[in-house]
Amino acid sequence: MAQPTISLDHRTLLSAELARYATRRVTNSIVRIILLILTAIAVLTLLVIVGYVVLNGLSTLFPVVDGHLTFNVGFFTKPGSAPGDEDPGGVFNGIVGTLEMLAIGAFIAVPIGLGTAIYLSEYAVGRLGRIVRFIIDLLAGLPSVLVGLFIWMVFIHTRILDFSGLAGALGLMIIIIPIVASSVEAILRLVPDSLREAGLALGLAKWRVILRIVLPTVSGGVATGILLSLARAAGETAPLLLTTAGSTLFTNTDPLKPMTSLTLQIYNYATSAYPAQNQQAWGNALVLISVIAMFSAAVRYVTGRNRYDQ
Protein backbone atom coordinates (compact mmCIF):
# COMPACT_ATOMS: atom_id res chain seq x y z
CA MET A 1 0.00 0.00 0.00
CA ALA A 2 1.24 3.40 -0.90
CA GLN A 3 1.93 5.67 2.05
CA PRO A 4 -0.05 8.88 1.86
CA THR A 5 2.31 11.80 1.53
CA ILE A 6 2.59 13.78 4.73
CA SER A 7 2.81 17.50 4.41
CA LEU A 8 5.14 19.59 6.54
CA ASP A 9 2.27 20.75 8.74
CA HIS A 10 1.35 17.21 9.47
CA ARG A 11 4.91 16.34 10.36
CA THR A 12 5.12 19.13 12.89
CA LEU A 13 1.84 17.98 14.37
CA LEU A 14 3.08 14.43 14.49
CA SER A 15 6.27 15.27 16.35
CA ALA A 16 4.33 17.40 18.84
CA GLU A 17 2.03 14.44 19.37
CA LEU A 18 5.02 12.14 19.86
CA ALA A 19 6.48 14.49 22.44
CA ARG A 20 3.19 14.54 24.31
CA TYR A 21 3.09 10.76 24.15
CA ALA A 22 6.54 10.60 25.79
CA THR A 23 5.42 12.87 28.63
CA ARG A 24 2.29 10.79 29.09
CA ARG A 25 4.35 7.66 29.38
CA VAL A 26 6.59 9.16 32.05
CA THR A 27 3.60 10.51 34.01
CA ASN A 28 1.93 7.13 33.81
CA SER A 29 4.96 5.37 35.26
CA ILE A 30 5.30 7.91 38.06
CA VAL A 31 1.66 7.49 39.07
CA ARG A 32 2.05 3.74 38.92
CA ILE A 33 5.14 3.82 41.15
CA ILE A 34 3.45 6.09 43.71
CA LEU A 35 0.47 3.75 43.90
CA LEU A 36 2.80 0.79 44.23
CA ILE A 37 4.61 2.44 47.16
CA LEU A 38 1.32 3.26 48.92
CA THR A 39 0.15 -0.33 48.47
CA ALA A 40 3.48 -1.62 49.73
CA ILE A 41 3.12 0.45 52.93
CA ALA A 42 -0.33 -1.03 53.54
CA VAL A 43 0.82 -4.59 52.91
CA LEU A 44 4.08 -4.19 54.82
CA THR A 45 2.27 -2.92 57.90
CA LEU A 46 0.31 -6.15 58.06
CA LEU A 47 3.38 -8.26 57.28
CA VAL A 48 5.46 -6.55 59.99
CA ILE A 49 2.76 -6.99 62.63
CA VAL A 50 2.10 -10.61 61.75
CA GLY A 51 5.79 -11.33 61.28
CA TYR A 52 6.66 -9.81 64.66
CA VAL A 53 3.95 -11.81 66.38
CA VAL A 54 4.95 -15.02 64.62
CA LEU A 55 8.67 -14.65 65.38
CA ASN A 56 8.16 -13.75 69.03
CA GLY A 57 5.34 -16.25 69.41
CA LEU A 58 7.43 -19.07 67.98
CA SER A 59 10.17 -18.42 70.51
CA THR A 60 7.54 -18.94 73.24
CA LEU A 61 6.34 -22.15 71.64
CA PHE A 62 9.82 -23.41 70.78
CA PRO A 63 12.13 -22.07 73.50
CA VAL A 64 15.85 -22.71 73.38
CA VAL A 65 16.74 -24.65 76.54
CA ASP A 66 20.44 -25.36 77.23
CA GLY A 67 21.30 -24.64 73.61
CA HIS A 68 18.62 -27.01 72.23
CA LEU A 69 15.43 -26.09 70.45
CA THR A 70 12.51 -27.61 72.38
CA PHE A 71 8.75 -27.71 72.00
CA ASN A 72 6.85 -26.20 74.91
CA VAL A 73 4.01 -28.76 75.20
CA GLY A 74 2.84 -27.21 78.43
CA PHE A 75 2.04 -24.01 76.56
CA PHE A 76 -1.01 -25.69 75.07
CA THR A 77 -2.01 -27.86 78.05
CA LYS A 78 -1.52 -25.53 81.00
CA PRO A 79 -3.47 -22.49 82.12
CA GLY A 80 -1.65 -19.20 82.56
CA SER A 81 0.46 -17.96 85.42
CA ALA A 82 0.47 -15.38 88.15
CA PRO A 83 3.02 -12.55 88.07
CA GLY A 84 6.35 -13.86 89.26
CA ASP A 85 5.52 -17.56 88.90
CA GLU A 86 8.48 -19.70 87.99
CA ASP A 87 6.47 -21.60 85.35
CA PRO A 88 4.90 -19.06 82.98
CA GLY A 89 2.15 -21.54 82.11
CA GLY A 90 0.21 -21.69 78.84
CA VAL A 91 -2.85 -20.72 76.84
CA PHE A 92 -5.19 -23.60 77.57
CA ASN A 93 -7.63 -21.53 79.61
CA GLY A 94 -7.54 -18.76 77.02
CA ILE A 95 -8.39 -21.12 74.16
CA VAL A 96 -11.19 -22.74 76.16
CA GLY A 97 -12.63 -19.36 77.16
CA THR A 98 -12.43 -17.82 73.69
CA LEU A 99 -14.06 -20.81 71.99
CA GLU A 100 -16.74 -21.23 74.63
CA MET A 101 -17.76 -17.59 74.75
CA LEU A 102 -17.67 -17.44 70.95
CA ALA A 103 -19.87 -20.54 70.72
CA ILE A 104 -22.44 -19.20 73.20
CA GLY A 105 -22.44 -15.73 71.65
CA ALA A 106 -22.78 -17.09 68.12
CA PHE A 107 -25.48 -19.56 69.17
CA ILE A 108 -27.67 -16.63 70.24
CA ALA A 109 -26.50 -14.04 67.73
CA VAL A 110 -26.49 -15.96 64.44
CA PRO A 111 -30.23 -16.76 64.37
CA ILE A 112 -31.02 -13.15 65.37
CA GLY A 113 -28.68 -11.76 62.70
CA LEU A 114 -29.98 -14.13 60.02
CA GLY A 115 -33.59 -13.32 60.88
CA THR A 116 -32.87 -9.60 60.70
CA ALA A 117 -31.10 -10.03 57.36
CA ILE A 118 -33.99 -12.03 55.89
CA TYR A 119 -36.51 -9.53 57.20
CA LEU A 120 -34.59 -6.59 55.72
CA SER A 121 -34.00 -8.17 52.36
CA GLU A 122 -37.31 -9.99 51.83
CA TYR A 123 -39.96 -8.16 53.81
CA ALA A 124 -38.98 -4.65 54.95
CA VAL A 125 -40.47 -1.93 52.82
CA GLY A 126 -39.93 1.80 52.83
CA ARG A 127 -39.30 3.72 55.99
CA LEU A 128 -39.27 0.92 58.55
CA GLY A 129 -36.64 -0.93 56.53
CA ARG A 130 -34.47 2.17 56.29
CA ILE A 131 -34.72 2.78 60.04
CA VAL A 132 -33.82 -0.81 60.90
CA ARG A 133 -30.89 -0.74 58.46
CA PHE A 134 -29.64 2.51 59.98
CA ILE A 135 -29.77 1.06 63.50
CA ILE A 136 -27.92 -2.08 62.39
CA ASP A 137 -25.21 0.11 60.87
CA LEU A 138 -24.94 2.12 64.09
CA LEU A 139 -24.67 -1.06 66.11
CA ALA A 140 -21.91 -2.34 63.83
CA GLY A 141 -19.97 0.88 64.32
CA LEU A 142 -20.40 1.03 68.09
CA PRO A 143 -17.05 1.17 69.94
CA SER A 144 -16.75 -2.25 71.51
CA VAL A 145 -15.82 -0.81 74.91
CA LEU A 146 -19.35 0.62 75.03
CA VAL A 147 -20.69 -2.86 74.42
CA GLY A 148 -18.73 -4.08 77.42
CA LEU A 149 -19.91 -1.14 79.50
CA PHE A 150 -23.51 -1.82 78.50
CA ILE A 151 -23.34 -5.48 79.52
CA TRP A 152 -21.67 -4.49 82.78
CA MET A 153 -24.36 -1.92 83.58
CA VAL A 154 -27.37 -4.02 82.59
CA PHE A 155 -26.35 -7.47 83.77
CA ILE A 156 -23.48 -7.22 86.23
CA HIS A 157 -24.09 -3.99 88.10
CA THR A 158 -27.71 -5.10 88.59
CA ARG A 159 -26.44 -8.49 89.81
CA ILE A 160 -28.43 -10.40 87.21
CA LEU A 161 -25.16 -12.04 86.26
CA ASP A 162 -21.78 -12.26 87.95
CA PHE A 163 -18.61 -11.42 86.08
CA SER A 164 -18.77 -14.53 83.92
CA GLY A 165 -18.28 -16.23 80.57
CA LEU A 166 -21.99 -15.77 79.88
CA ALA A 167 -21.73 -12.01 80.35
CA GLY A 168 -18.74 -11.99 77.97
CA ALA A 169 -20.68 -14.11 75.47
CA LEU A 170 -23.52 -11.57 75.55
CA GLY A 171 -20.98 -8.88 74.70
CA LEU A 172 -19.71 -10.93 71.76
CA MET A 173 -23.31 -11.51 70.72
CA ILE A 174 -23.80 -7.77 70.33
CA ILE A 175 -20.66 -7.65 68.18
CA ILE A 176 -21.81 -10.56 65.98
CA ILE A 177 -25.45 -9.60 65.34
CA PRO A 178 -24.96 -6.50 63.17
CA ILE A 179 -22.12 -8.06 61.18
CA VAL A 180 -24.20 -11.12 60.31
CA ALA A 181 -27.30 -9.01 59.64
CA SER A 182 -25.68 -6.55 57.27
CA SER A 183 -23.38 -8.97 55.44
CA VAL A 184 -26.11 -11.59 54.93
CA GLU A 185 -28.61 -8.94 53.85
CA ALA A 186 -26.17 -7.70 51.21
CA ILE A 187 -25.75 -11.26 49.97
CA LEU A 188 -29.49 -12.00 49.86
CA ARG A 189 -29.95 -8.90 47.72
CA LEU A 190 -27.66 -10.47 45.12
CA VAL A 191 -30.24 -13.18 44.48
CA PRO A 192 -32.10 -12.08 41.35
CA ASP A 193 -35.83 -11.46 41.80
CA SER A 194 -36.44 -13.76 38.85
CA LEU A 195 -35.66 -16.72 41.12
CA ARG A 196 -38.10 -15.56 43.77
CA GLU A 197 -40.74 -15.05 41.09
CA ALA A 198 -40.06 -18.50 39.66
CA GLY A 199 -40.72 -20.01 43.07
CA LEU A 200 -43.83 -17.93 43.76
CA ALA A 201 -45.24 -18.69 40.31
CA LEU A 202 -45.00 -22.41 41.10
CA GLY A 203 -47.43 -21.84 43.94
CA LEU A 204 -44.88 -21.92 46.75
CA ALA A 205 -45.53 -19.87 49.87
CA LYS A 206 -43.14 -16.93 50.32
CA TRP A 207 -41.37 -18.38 53.36
CA ARG A 208 -40.73 -21.61 51.48
CA VAL A 209 -39.28 -19.67 48.56
CA ILE A 210 -36.92 -17.89 50.98
CA LEU A 211 -35.93 -21.03 52.88
CA ARG A 212 -35.68 -23.50 50.01
CA ILE A 213 -34.68 -21.36 47.03
CA VAL A 214 -33.21 -17.99 48.05
CA LEU A 215 -31.02 -19.12 50.98
CA PRO A 216 -29.60 -22.27 49.30
CA THR A 217 -28.66 -20.18 46.27
CA VAL A 218 -26.29 -18.09 48.41
CA SER A 219 -25.47 -20.58 51.17
CA GLY A 220 -21.73 -20.03 50.63
CA GLY A 221 -22.10 -16.27 51.04
CA VAL A 222 -24.22 -16.69 54.16
CA ALA A 223 -21.59 -18.98 55.69
CA THR A 224 -18.91 -16.44 54.81
CA GLY A 225 -20.83 -13.67 56.58
CA ILE A 226 -21.16 -15.80 59.70
CA LEU A 227 -17.49 -16.86 59.73
CA LEU A 228 -16.32 -13.27 59.25
CA SER A 229 -18.40 -12.18 62.22
CA LEU A 230 -16.87 -14.97 64.32
CA ALA A 231 -13.35 -13.97 63.28
CA ARG A 232 -14.09 -10.40 64.29
CA ALA A 233 -15.61 -11.41 67.64
CA ALA A 234 -12.71 -13.76 68.42
CA GLY A 235 -10.39 -10.76 68.39
CA GLU A 236 -12.51 -8.57 70.68
CA THR A 237 -11.05 -7.55 74.04
CA ALA A 238 -13.05 -4.63 75.40
CA PRO A 239 -16.46 -6.36 75.75
CA LEU A 240 -14.75 -9.10 77.79
CA LEU A 241 -12.47 -6.86 79.84
CA LEU A 242 -15.46 -5.34 81.61
CA THR A 243 -17.57 -8.47 81.93
CA THR A 244 -15.67 -11.69 82.50
CA ALA A 245 -13.13 -10.93 85.24
CA GLY A 246 -11.04 -13.67 83.72
CA SER A 247 -8.14 -14.98 85.74
CA THR A 248 -4.98 -16.04 84.01
CA LEU A 249 -4.63 -18.85 86.54
CA PHE A 250 -7.66 -21.06 86.17
CA THR A 251 -9.30 -23.04 83.46
CA ASN A 252 -13.03 -22.65 83.82
CA THR A 253 -15.77 -24.12 81.64
CA ASP A 254 -18.78 -23.04 83.72
CA PRO A 255 -20.27 -20.08 81.81
CA LEU A 256 -21.68 -18.61 85.03
CA LYS A 257 -18.18 -18.23 86.53
CA PRO A 258 -15.38 -15.83 85.58
CA MET A 259 -13.70 -16.85 82.37
CA THR A 260 -10.66 -15.65 80.47
CA SER A 261 -9.92 -15.46 76.75
CA LEU A 262 -6.89 -15.28 74.49
CA THR A 263 -7.32 -11.54 74.10
CA LEU A 264 -7.61 -10.97 77.87
CA GLN A 265 -4.51 -13.08 78.45
CA ILE A 266 -2.59 -10.97 75.96
CA TYR A 267 -3.73 -7.82 77.73
CA ASN A 268 -2.82 -9.14 81.18
CA TYR A 269 0.57 -10.53 80.16
CA ALA A 270 1.58 -7.60 77.99
CA THR A 271 0.93 -5.15 80.83
CA SER A 272 2.74 -7.33 83.38
CA ALA A 273 5.97 -6.14 84.94
CA TYR A 274 7.60 -9.58 84.52
CA PRO A 275 9.48 -10.28 81.27
CA ALA A 276 8.51 -13.97 81.39
CA GLN A 277 4.84 -12.96 81.23
CA ASN A 278 5.50 -10.42 78.49
CA GLN A 279 6.95 -13.30 76.50
CA GLN A 280 3.74 -15.29 77.13
CA ALA A 281 1.73 -12.48 75.54
CA TRP A 282 3.46 -13.18 72.22
CA GLY A 283 2.60 -16.85 72.40
CA ASN A 284 -1.02 -15.98 73.12
CA ALA A 285 -1.06 -13.53 70.24
CA LEU A 286 0.27 -16.18 67.87
CA VAL A 287 -2.46 -18.60 68.93
CA LEU A 288 -5.11 -15.88 68.52
CA ILE A 289 -3.90 -14.97 65.05
CA SER A 290 -3.93 -18.67 64.15
CA VAL A 291 -7.53 -19.03 65.34
CA ILE A 292 -8.58 -16.01 63.25
CA ALA A 293 -6.59 -17.28 60.28
CA MET A 294 -8.48 -20.56 60.51
CA PHE A 295 -11.77 -18.69 60.25
CA SER A 296 -10.43 -16.79 57.25
CA ALA A 297 -9.27 -20.02 55.63
CA ALA A 298 -12.74 -21.44 56.19
CA VAL A 299 -14.22 -18.35 54.52
CA ARG A 300 -12.00 -18.82 51.48
CA TYR A 301 -12.84 -22.49 51.31
CA VAL A 302 -16.59 -21.88 51.54
CA THR A 303 -16.69 -19.02 49.04
CA GLY A 304 -14.48 -20.84 46.58
CA ARG A 305 -16.62 -23.95 46.72
CA ASN A 306 -20.08 -22.47 46.60
CA ARG A 307 -20.30 -19.43 44.40
CA TYR A 308 -23.46 -18.26 42.73
CA ASP A 309 -22.74 -17.20 39.20
CA GLN A 310 -25.20 -16.28 36.53
Place this chain on the structure above:
Amino acid sequence: MTNSPMIAPPVPAGVSTKHNITRKGIALTVRNLNAYYGTSLAVGDVTLDFSPNTITALIGPSGCGKSTLIRCFNRMHEVLRGAHAEGEVILDGDNIYAPDADPVRIRRRIGMVFQKPNPFPTMSIYNNVIAGLKLNGGSHSGINYDEVVENSLRQAALWDEVKNKLKDSGASLSGGQQQRLCIARAIAVDPEVLLLDEPCSALDPIATLKIEELLQQLVEKYTIIMVTHNMQQAARCSEKTAFMLADDKRVGHLVEYTATSEIFTRPKDKRTEDYISGRFG
Protein backbone atom coordinates in the same frame (compact mmCIF):
# COMPACT_ATOMS: atom_id res chain seq x y z
CA MET B 1 -52.24 -30.82 41.65
CA THR B 2 -55.94 -30.30 41.27
CA ASN B 3 -57.14 -28.31 44.21
CA SER B 4 -60.88 -28.19 43.80
CA PRO B 5 -62.95 -31.36 43.58
CA MET B 6 -65.29 -29.42 41.30
CA ILE B 7 -62.84 -29.53 38.44
CA ALA B 8 -61.27 -32.92 39.08
CA PRO B 9 -61.79 -34.88 35.89
CA PRO B 10 -63.03 -38.48 35.97
CA VAL B 11 -60.05 -40.84 35.85
CA PRO B 12 -60.17 -42.87 32.66
CA ALA B 13 -59.79 -46.63 33.07
CA GLY B 14 -56.25 -47.90 32.81
CA VAL B 15 -54.62 -44.60 33.67
CA SER B 16 -52.39 -44.99 36.69
CA THR B 17 -51.67 -41.43 37.67
CA LYS B 18 -53.35 -38.14 37.17
CA HIS B 19 -50.33 -36.86 35.30
CA ASN B 20 -51.24 -38.99 32.31
CA ILE B 21 -54.71 -37.58 31.96
CA THR B 22 -55.44 -35.58 28.87
CA ARG B 23 -57.56 -32.88 30.37
CA LYS B 24 -59.32 -29.95 28.86
CA GLY B 25 -58.01 -26.54 29.81
CA ILE B 26 -60.16 -24.08 31.64
CA ALA B 27 -61.60 -20.82 30.43
CA LEU B 28 -60.35 -17.60 32.01
CA THR B 29 -62.63 -14.60 32.17
CA VAL B 30 -61.34 -11.10 32.87
CA ARG B 31 -63.75 -8.37 33.93
CA ASN B 32 -62.89 -4.69 34.38
CA LEU B 33 -59.32 -5.34 35.44
CA ASN B 34 -57.23 -2.35 36.54
CA ALA B 35 -53.56 -2.77 37.44
CA TYR B 36 -51.62 -0.20 39.43
CA TYR B 37 -48.01 0.54 40.32
CA GLY B 38 -48.36 2.52 43.53
CA THR B 39 -51.12 4.96 42.71
CA SER B 40 -50.51 5.17 38.98
CA LEU B 41 -52.75 3.15 36.73
CA ALA B 42 -50.81 0.93 34.31
CA VAL B 43 -53.57 -1.14 32.73
CA GLY B 44 -57.08 0.24 32.56
CA ASP B 45 -60.40 -1.56 32.45
CA VAL B 46 -59.56 -4.73 30.55
CA THR B 47 -62.38 -7.16 29.85
CA LEU B 48 -61.49 -10.35 28.00
CA ASP B 49 -62.54 -13.99 27.67
CA PHE B 50 -59.87 -16.60 27.11
CA SER B 51 -61.19 -19.77 25.52
CA PRO B 52 -60.12 -23.16 26.88
CA ASN B 53 -57.42 -25.07 24.99
CA THR B 54 -56.59 -22.09 22.89
CA ILE B 55 -53.39 -20.13 22.45
CA THR B 56 -54.11 -16.45 22.85
CA ALA B 57 -51.41 -13.93 22.03
CA LEU B 58 -51.17 -10.55 23.75
CA ILE B 59 -49.40 -8.13 21.42
CA GLY B 60 -48.60 -4.45 21.53
CA PRO B 61 -45.69 -2.03 21.62
CA SER B 62 -43.30 -1.79 24.59
CA GLY B 63 -44.89 -0.21 27.64
CA CYS B 64 -48.45 -1.02 26.60
CA GLY B 65 -49.01 -3.08 29.74
CA LYS B 66 -49.19 -6.55 28.24
CA SER B 67 -46.69 -8.05 30.70
CA THR B 68 -48.42 -6.25 33.57
CA LEU B 69 -51.74 -7.66 32.43
CA ILE B 70 -50.57 -11.26 32.12
CA ARG B 71 -49.00 -11.06 35.58
CA CYS B 72 -52.44 -10.14 36.95
CA PHE B 73 -53.83 -13.48 35.74
CA ASN B 74 -51.99 -15.46 38.44
CA ARG B 75 -51.63 -12.65 40.96
CA MET B 76 -47.91 -12.24 40.28
CA HIS B 77 -48.39 -8.53 39.63
CA GLU B 78 -48.88 -7.81 43.34
CA VAL B 79 -45.54 -9.47 44.16
CA LEU B 80 -43.81 -6.27 43.06
CA ARG B 81 -43.57 -3.67 45.78
CA GLY B 82 -46.48 -1.26 45.74
CA ALA B 83 -48.26 -2.99 42.88
CA HIS B 84 -51.88 -4.11 43.06
CA ALA B 85 -54.80 -4.95 40.81
CA GLU B 86 -58.56 -4.53 41.00
CA GLY B 87 -61.35 -6.22 39.11
CA GLU B 88 -62.23 -9.80 38.44
CA VAL B 89 -60.32 -12.68 36.93
CA ILE B 90 -62.57 -15.72 36.95
CA LEU B 91 -61.10 -19.18 36.71
CA ASP B 92 -63.72 -21.88 36.45
CA GLY B 93 -66.30 -19.82 38.32
CA ASP B 94 -63.96 -18.60 41.06
CA ASN B 95 -62.79 -15.01 41.12
CA ILE B 96 -59.06 -15.15 41.87
CA TYR B 97 -59.30 -11.60 43.26
CA ALA B 98 -62.00 -12.54 45.77
CA PRO B 99 -60.99 -11.49 49.32
CA ASP B 100 -60.67 -15.11 50.44
CA ALA B 101 -58.77 -16.31 47.36
CA ASP B 102 -55.32 -17.67 48.23
CA PRO B 103 -52.70 -16.51 45.71
CA VAL B 104 -50.53 -19.54 46.47
CA ARG B 105 -53.30 -21.98 45.45
CA ILE B 106 -54.17 -19.88 42.42
CA ARG B 107 -50.58 -20.00 41.17
CA ARG B 108 -50.65 -23.80 41.30
CA ARG B 109 -53.62 -23.76 38.93
CA ILE B 110 -52.24 -21.04 36.67
CA GLY B 111 -48.59 -21.68 35.81
CA MET B 112 -46.19 -19.09 34.46
CA VAL B 113 -43.08 -19.04 32.29
CA PHE B 114 -40.97 -15.90 32.26
CA GLN B 115 -39.09 -13.90 29.68
CA LYS B 116 -35.65 -14.95 30.85
CA PRO B 117 -35.20 -18.65 31.60
CA ASN B 118 -34.89 -18.93 35.38
CA PRO B 119 -34.10 -22.50 36.45
CA PHE B 120 -33.06 -22.80 40.10
CA PRO B 121 -29.24 -22.70 39.86
CA THR B 122 -28.57 -24.86 42.92
CA MET B 123 -30.87 -27.67 41.80
CA SER B 124 -30.39 -30.52 39.34
CA ILE B 125 -32.57 -30.79 36.25
CA TYR B 126 -34.56 -33.48 38.07
CA ASN B 127 -35.11 -31.33 41.16
CA ASN B 128 -35.98 -28.28 39.08
CA VAL B 129 -38.86 -30.17 37.50
CA ILE B 130 -40.30 -31.37 40.80
CA ALA B 131 -39.52 -28.18 42.75
CA GLY B 132 -43.16 -27.05 42.76
CA LEU B 133 -44.33 -30.42 44.10
CA LYS B 134 -41.49 -31.19 46.47
CA LEU B 135 -41.14 -27.81 48.17
CA ASN B 136 -44.80 -27.09 48.71
CA GLY B 137 -45.22 -29.07 51.92
CA GLY B 138 -48.02 -31.48 52.69
CA SER B 139 -47.89 -35.17 51.94
CA HIS B 140 -45.75 -36.33 49.06
CA SER B 141 -46.34 -40.04 49.59
CA GLY B 142 -48.64 -40.52 46.60
CA ILE B 143 -46.31 -38.86 44.12
CA ASN B 144 -44.00 -40.87 41.90
CA TYR B 145 -41.37 -38.23 41.20
CA ASP B 146 -39.60 -40.26 38.49
CA GLU B 147 -42.84 -40.44 36.58
CA VAL B 148 -43.61 -36.75 37.02
CA VAL B 149 -40.11 -35.82 35.81
CA GLU B 150 -40.31 -38.01 32.73
CA ASN B 151 -43.86 -36.95 31.82
CA SER B 152 -43.18 -33.25 32.30
CA LEU B 153 -39.90 -33.33 30.38
CA ARG B 154 -41.54 -35.32 27.56
CA GLN B 155 -44.37 -32.79 27.38
CA ALA B 156 -41.79 -30.01 27.28
CA ALA B 157 -39.95 -31.84 24.45
CA LEU B 158 -36.78 -31.94 26.52
CA TRP B 159 -36.71 -35.56 27.72
CA ASP B 160 -34.53 -37.00 24.96
CA GLU B 161 -31.93 -34.26 25.40
CA VAL B 162 -31.56 -34.58 29.18
CA LYS B 163 -32.64 -38.10 30.14
CA ASN B 164 -29.02 -39.18 30.66
CA LYS B 165 -28.03 -36.17 32.74
CA LEU B 166 -30.94 -35.54 35.07
CA LYS B 167 -28.54 -35.01 37.98
CA ASP B 168 -26.71 -32.18 36.19
CA SER B 169 -27.37 -28.60 37.21
CA GLY B 170 -30.29 -26.91 35.50
CA ALA B 171 -27.97 -23.99 34.79
CA SER B 172 -25.74 -26.22 32.62
CA LEU B 173 -28.32 -26.31 29.82
CA SER B 174 -28.50 -23.96 26.83
CA GLY B 175 -30.92 -21.02 26.95
CA GLY B 176 -33.56 -22.79 24.86
CA GLN B 177 -33.25 -25.94 26.93
CA GLN B 178 -33.48 -23.91 30.13
CA GLN B 179 -36.70 -22.33 28.92
CA ARG B 180 -38.16 -25.76 28.12
CA LEU B 181 -37.03 -26.88 31.57
CA CYS B 182 -38.99 -23.94 33.00
CA ILE B 183 -42.02 -25.06 30.98
CA ALA B 184 -41.58 -28.61 32.33
CA ARG B 185 -41.31 -27.19 35.85
CA ALA B 186 -44.50 -25.18 35.35
CA ILE B 187 -46.53 -28.12 34.00
CA ALA B 188 -45.22 -30.55 36.62
CA VAL B 189 -47.61 -29.02 39.17
CA ASP B 190 -50.42 -29.79 36.70
CA PRO B 191 -51.90 -26.33 36.13
CA GLU B 192 -54.96 -25.63 34.02
CA VAL B 193 -53.75 -22.41 32.47
CA LEU B 194 -50.23 -21.62 31.29
CA LEU B 195 -49.09 -18.00 31.10
CA LEU B 196 -46.01 -17.21 29.02
CA ASP B 197 -44.45 -13.76 29.27
CA GLU B 198 -42.38 -13.30 26.11
CA PRO B 199 -41.00 -16.84 26.46
CA CYS B 200 -38.80 -16.64 23.38
CA SER B 201 -37.41 -13.13 23.55
CA ALA B 202 -34.11 -14.35 25.06
CA LEU B 203 -33.78 -17.25 22.62
CA ASP B 204 -32.30 -17.77 19.17
CA PRO B 205 -34.59 -18.57 16.18
CA ILE B 206 -34.09 -22.34 16.37
CA ALA B 207 -34.88 -22.49 20.08
CA THR B 208 -37.84 -20.19 19.42
CA LEU B 209 -39.17 -22.55 16.77
CA LYS B 210 -38.89 -25.48 19.19
CA ILE B 211 -40.92 -23.64 21.83
CA GLU B 212 -43.54 -22.64 19.26
CA GLU B 213 -43.91 -26.27 18.13
CA LEU B 214 -44.15 -27.31 21.76
CA LEU B 215 -46.99 -24.87 22.41
CA GLN B 216 -49.03 -26.51 19.67
CA GLN B 217 -48.85 -29.77 21.63
CA LEU B 218 -49.38 -28.22 25.04
CA VAL B 219 -52.56 -26.46 23.96
CA GLU B 220 -54.25 -29.89 23.85
CA LYS B 221 -54.01 -29.93 27.64
CA TYR B 222 -53.80 -26.33 28.78
CA THR B 223 -55.25 -22.96 28.08
CA ILE B 224 -52.29 -20.87 26.93
CA ILE B 225 -51.92 -17.11 27.12
CA MET B 226 -48.72 -15.68 25.68
CA VAL B 227 -47.29 -12.20 25.65
CA THR B 228 -45.14 -11.52 22.63
CA HIS B 229 -43.69 -8.44 21.00
CA ASN B 230 -43.13 -10.47 17.89
CA MET B 231 -46.12 -10.19 15.58
CA GLN B 232 -44.93 -13.02 13.37
CA GLN B 233 -44.87 -15.25 16.39
CA ALA B 234 -48.43 -14.28 17.28
CA ALA B 235 -49.51 -14.96 13.70
CA ARG B 236 -47.69 -18.32 13.62
CA CYS B 237 -48.85 -19.81 16.90
CA SER B 238 -51.99 -18.24 18.23
CA GLU B 239 -55.64 -18.77 17.47
CA LYS B 240 -56.70 -15.51 19.02
CA THR B 241 -54.86 -12.23 19.44
CA ALA B 242 -55.44 -9.31 21.76
CA PHE B 243 -53.87 -5.99 20.80
CA MET B 244 -53.02 -3.53 23.55
CA LEU B 245 -51.91 0.06 23.41
CA ALA B 246 -51.01 2.72 25.96
CA ASP B 247 -52.90 6.00 25.82
CA ASP B 248 -51.33 9.43 26.24
CA LYS B 249 -51.42 9.00 30.03
CA ARG B 250 -49.39 5.79 29.59
CA VAL B 251 -52.30 3.63 30.68
CA GLY B 252 -52.56 0.39 28.72
CA HIS B 253 -55.91 -0.53 27.18
CA LEU B 254 -57.25 -3.41 25.17
CA VAL B 255 -57.84 -2.14 21.65
CA GLU B 256 -58.96 -5.18 19.75
CA TYR B 257 -59.43 -8.85 20.51
CA THR B 258 -60.41 -11.35 17.87
CA ALA B 259 -59.26 -14.37 15.86
CA THR B 260 -55.60 -14.08 14.88
CA SER B 261 -56.40 -14.60 11.18
CA GLU B 262 -58.91 -11.79 11.43
CA ILE B 263 -56.75 -9.26 13.26
CA PHE B 264 -53.81 -9.59 10.87
CA THR B 265 -55.92 -9.41 7.71
CA ARG B 266 -58.96 -7.28 8.53
CA PRO B 267 -58.24 -5.27 11.68
CA LYS B 268 -61.29 -3.29 12.73
CA ASP B 269 -59.47 -0.58 14.61
CA LYS B 270 -57.30 1.97 12.84
CA ARG B 271 -54.66 1.75 15.61
CA THR B 272 -54.42 -2.01 15.22
CA GLU B 273 -53.94 -1.61 11.50
CA ASP B 274 -51.21 0.98 12.02
CA TYR B 275 -49.40 -1.28 14.44
CA ILE B 276 -49.53 -4.51 12.46
CA SER B 277 -48.56 -2.74 9.28
CA GLY B 278 -45.47 -1.44 11.06
CA ARG B 279 -46.37 2.23 11.16
CA PHE B 280 -45.29 2.45 14.82
CA GLY B 281 -44.10 0.32 17.72
